[in-house]
Amino acid sequence: xxxxxxxxxxxxxxxxxxxxxxxxxxxxxxxxxxxxxxxxxxxxxxxxxxxxxxxxxxxxxxxxxxxxxxxxxxxxxxxxxxxxxxxxxxxxxxxxxxxxxxxxxxxxxxxxxxxxxxxxxxxxxxxxxxxxxxxxxxxxxxxxxxxxxxxxxxxxxxxxxxxxxxxxxxxxxxxxxxxxxxxxxxxxxxxxxxxxxxxxxxxxxxxxxxxxxxxxxxxxxxxxxxxxxxxxxxxxxxxxxxxxxxxxxxxxxxxxxxxxxxxxxxxxxxxxxxxxxxxxxxxxxxxxxxxxxxxxxxxxxxxxxxxxxxxxxxxxxxxxxxxxxxxxxxxxxxxxxxxxxxxxxxxxxxxxxxxxxxxxxxxxxxxxxxxxxxxxxxxxxxxxxxxxxxx
Amino acid sequence: xxxxxxxxxxxxxxxxxxxxxxxxxxxxxxxxxxxxxxxxxxxxxxxxxxxxxxxxxxxxxxxxxxxxxxxxxxxxxxxxxxxxxxxxxxxxxxxxxxxxxxxxxxxxxxxxxxxxxxxxxxxxxxxxxxxxxxxxxxxxxxxxxxxxxxxxxxxxxxxxxxxxxxxxxxxxxxxxxxxxxxxxxxxxxxxxxxxxxxxxxxxxxxxxxxxxxxxxxxxxxxxxxxxxxxxxxxxxxxxxxxxxxxxxxxxxxxxxxxxxxxxxxxxxxxxxxxxxxxxxxxxxxxxxxxxxxxxxxxxxxxxxxxxxxxxxxxxxxxxxxxxxxxxxxxxxxxxxxxxxxxxxxxxxxxxxxxxxxxxxxxxxxxxxxxxxxxxxxxxxxxxxxxxxxxxxxxxxxxxxxxxxxxxxxxxxxxxxxx
Numbered sequence: 151x152x153x154x155x156x157x158x159x160x161x162x163x164x165x166x167x168x169x170x171x172x173x174x175x176x177x178x179x180x181x182x183x184x185x186x187x188x189x190x191x192x193x194x195x196x197x198x199x200x201x202x203x204x205x206x207x208x209x210x211x212x213x214x215x216x217x218x219x220x221x222x223x224x225x226x227x228x229x230x231x232x233x234x235x236x237x238x239x240x241x242x243x244x245x246x247x248x249x250x251x252x253x254x255x256x257x258x259x260x261x262x263x264x265x266x267x268x269x270x271x272x273x274x275x276x277x278x279x280x281x282x283x284x285x286x287x288x289x290x291x292x293x294x295x296x297x298x299x300x301x302x303x304x305x306x307x308x309x310x311x312x313x314x315x316x317x318x319x320x321x322x323x324x325x326x327x328x329x330x331x332x333x334x335x336x337x338x339x340x341x342x343x344x345x346x347x348x349x350x351x352x353x354x355x356x357x358x359x360x361x362x363x364x365x366x367x368x369x370x371x372x373x374x375x376x377x378x379x380x381x382x383x384x385x386x387x388x389x390x391x392x393x394x395x396x397x398x399x400x401x402x403x404x405x406x407x408x409x410x411x412x413x414x415x416x417x418x419x420x421x422x423x424x425x426x427x428x429x430x431x432x433x434x435x436x437x438x439x440x441x442x443x444x445x446x447x448x449x450x451x452x453x454x455x456x457x458x459x460x461x462x463x464x465x466x467x468x469x470x471x472x473x474x475x476x477x478x479x480x481x482x483x484x485x486x487x488x489x490x491x492x493x494x495x496x497x498x499x500x501x502x503x504x505x506x507x508x509x510x511x512x513x514x515x516x517x518x519x520x521x522x523x524x525x526x527x528x529x530x531x532x533x534x535x536x537x538x539x540x541x
Numbered sequence: 542x543x544x545x546x547x548x549x550x551x552x553x554x555x556x557x558x559x560x561x562x563x564x565x566x567x568x569x570x571x572x573x574x575x576x577x578x579x580x581x582x583x584x585x586x587x588x589x590x591x592x593x594x595x596x597x598x599x600x601x602x603x604x605x606x607x608x609x610x611x612x613x614x615x616x617x618x619x620x621x622x623x624x625x626x627x628x629x630x631x632x633x634x635x636x637x638x639x640x641x642x643x644x645x646x647x648x649x650x651x652x653x654x655x656x657x658x659x660x661x662x663x664x665x666x667x668x669x670x671x672x673x674x675x676x677x678x679x680x681x682x683x684x685x686x687x688x689x690x691x692x693x694x695x696x697x698x699x700x701x702x703x704x705x706x707x708x709x710x711x712x713x714x715x716x717x718x719x720x721x722x723x724x725x726x727x728x729x730x731x732x733x734x735x736x737x738x739x740x741x742x743x744x745x746x747x748x749x750x751x752x753x754x755x756x757x758x759x760x761x762x763x764x765x766x767x768x769x770x771x772x773x774x775x776x777x778x779x780x781x782x783x784x785x786x787x788x789x790x791x792x793x794x795x796x797x798x799x800x801x802x803x804x805x806x807x808x809x810x811x812x813x814x815x816x817x818x819x820x821x822x823x824x825x826x827x828x829x830x831x832x833x834x835x836x837x838x839x840x841x842x843x844x845x846x847x848x849x850x851x852x853x854x855x856x857x858x859x860x861x862x863x864x865x866x867x868x869x870x871x872x873x874x875x876x877x878x879x880x881x882x883x884x885x886x887x888x889x890x891x892x893x894x895x896x897x898x899x900x901x902x903x904x905x906x907x908x909x910x911x912x913x914x915x916x917x918x919x920x921x922x923x924x925x926x927x928x929x930x931x932x933x934x935x936x937x938x939x940x941x942x943x944x945x946x947x948x949x950x951x952x953x954x955x956x957x958x959x
């Protein structure tokens with residue numbers, strides 16, 4: 151049981167994350183535990199979809215529970231830190247949507263590329279980022295994944311092929327298509343997952359990118375995190391067609407229950423096979439929900455009712471779903487899980503405290519990383535008296 | 542036949558008036574008394590109202606005379622100056638409000654006055670605007686006049702331009718100025734250049750507004766200063782507001798203008814408080830604002846940097862310097878009249894801006910001053926601008942990116958000691 155309750159927060163090195171991933175990849179999917187699908191898949195332009203008989207095993211279930219609980223606690227801690235002004239600027243929280251990175255990463259490897267928008271804390275953790283790195287970046291410390299220069303919306307992890315973290319809505323479409331283009335060009339047996347939201351689905355650049363992906367049969371999975379609200383605007387007020395998986399008649403799509411990690415995993419597995427078979431891009435729409443508002447400056451209750459939020463929490467919470475299966479299969483009792491959750495919470499608090507004590511960036515880091523090579527360029531201070539060599 | 546045509550063409554060319562950049566504010570607005578709700582197409586979700594020709598639609602006076610109407614008393618004013626405040630008694634009370642409320646008031650008054658004024662943008666309707674500038678508009682004016690658009694900046698800006706071509710006066714809100722980069726093509730080609738390329742047939746009386754500038758740790762993509770990117774697009778006018786008084790005035794003037802105007806607001810100035818007049822007023826779009834007269838040095842600034850300059854001026858005045866502070870307000874075109882008069886008086890110029898050094902407003906302003914007033918300058922024009930770096934998220938680094946008051950003080954001291 152000790153291995154199962156080991157918390158994820160201590161993963162300090164990317165190599166450790168890769169090792170964990172390889173270990174989990176080898177055991178995922180094979181299992182004796184059958185999972186019942188709560189909501190069926192809806193297909194567009196596909197004769198057959200992902201398998202509806204999902205199997206899992208003890209390790210995978212516990213890993214999902216651990217990862218999702220870590221993410222949930224990290225987001226709640228970030229909420230607290232924002233309110234006490236340790237995190238500034240914009241902070242878009244991911245709690246409620248944990249099933250998506252959990253399920254998606256179970257079907258991918260770190261050789262596959264992932265790119266997302268500004269609600270990226272969850273995807274970053276799924277890609278092997280650590281809670282410490284996230285908190286450091288959110289608090290602007292040098293130990294952050296972008297050295298404190300990016301902030302909440304710009305989390306990156308190149309060694310695990312996580313390409314961010316973007317502030318402008320819709321950016322992930324063209325960028326993801328480009329990542330897939332690079333993968334195909336270099337003949338790698340990998341896919342790209344380009345994640346965007348229901349609000350972003352009305353961006354022109356997405357249609358342009360999807361057209362090109364379909365034209366050149368690029369291995370890109372467009373994953374729509376449909377949480378039904380684009381900041382304050384409900385999906386039916388922003389989109390003529392409120393489904394996102396069947397928008398184009400030349401790109402197939404699957405609609406998936408995004409609060410169920412297993413459905414997401416099955417869909418992404420299916421989509422990965424689809425892309426690697428050379429059939430071109432595919433869209434996965436994950437029907438999910440965010441408990442917090444759009445960001446910390448949005449209460450999230452002016453455009454949706456508290457009843458709605460409560461209903462989602464009670465009936466479709468992703469962590470509850472996995473916990474129920476764990477309890478039912480007798481892998482761990484409710485008390486064990488509660489204890490594990492408490493350990494994770496304590497660990498997350500420790501990581502936050504460690505991040506708070508981490509050093510701020512030095513002043514001369516203002517000018518580093520503007521260009522790649524030392525080309526001998528200089529820049530001047532604001533009154534032209536201070537001369538700085540660009541690194 | 543050809544000869545008569547030739548003569549006709551020549552006479553037309555001679556008779557055509559040379560139109561300077563004088564089409565601003567109410568000067569060229571249509572007489573609104575001619576409009577009545579009966580002649581407008583029925584808008585289904587609109588409350589019924591009548592358009593009154595307001596008594597206050599006199600053309601705004603040009604030049605500095607409009608400054609004499611009101612000397613604002615800013616609550617956050619950091620400068621202890623003696624104000625020739627005979628005019629402030631003209632304020633029989635006035636009312637106090639925050640800058641975003643002033644913008645809202647200006648927008649609301651213009652929407653009441655002219656039924657063709659519409660607002661469009663992301664979350665401007667039911668949500669009330671991400672900075673509450675359009676709060677209550679959807680309830681008051683309906684969903685069509687406070688239009689919630691999908692997240693498609695390029696397209697809804699283009700849509701607004703198209704609507705403007707048919708006679709509407711759209712006010713486009715970019716939730717953050719940085720998002721308008723996606724709409725750059727529409728703003729540059731269609732909004733700015735169309736009046737010229739169509740030979741004067743189409744006017745685009747739209748206002749593009751939104752918060753920009755460096756905020757509190759908003760990250761690189763949300764801390765952009767688009768005034769430097771748009772400044773060379775011909776056909777656009779750009780203004781930057783910095784106080785509730787000029788925010789409301791510029792908003793109203795921009796809406797009444799027949800030209801496309803970009804109104805730059807600053808994300809950190811929305812909660813600035815001031816008492817503004819009750820009566821209807823506008824600020825001239827091409828005019829700079831004399832914030833503090835002086836004689837030692839001319840400090841030219843705009844938007845948030847005005848408040849930093851005022852903060853620095855407090856120290857400078859106590860040290861015995863007498864800076865003349867001008868809020869240039871009009872970023873395109875520059876008010877060379879006010880600026881020139883000041884340069885002729887003080888002979889030294891310092892520009893304090895939030896733009897990046899390369900290609901910023903300060904760069905153009907320096908060139909303009911040097912070209913026109915070189916003989917009046919006793920020293921090279923100083924310019925303090927932001928560093929040429931993407932704005933980092935980290936707080937201390939972000940502070941280093943932007944000009945700080947102590948840097949303004951030391952720059953002025955250096956310039957005046959040479």
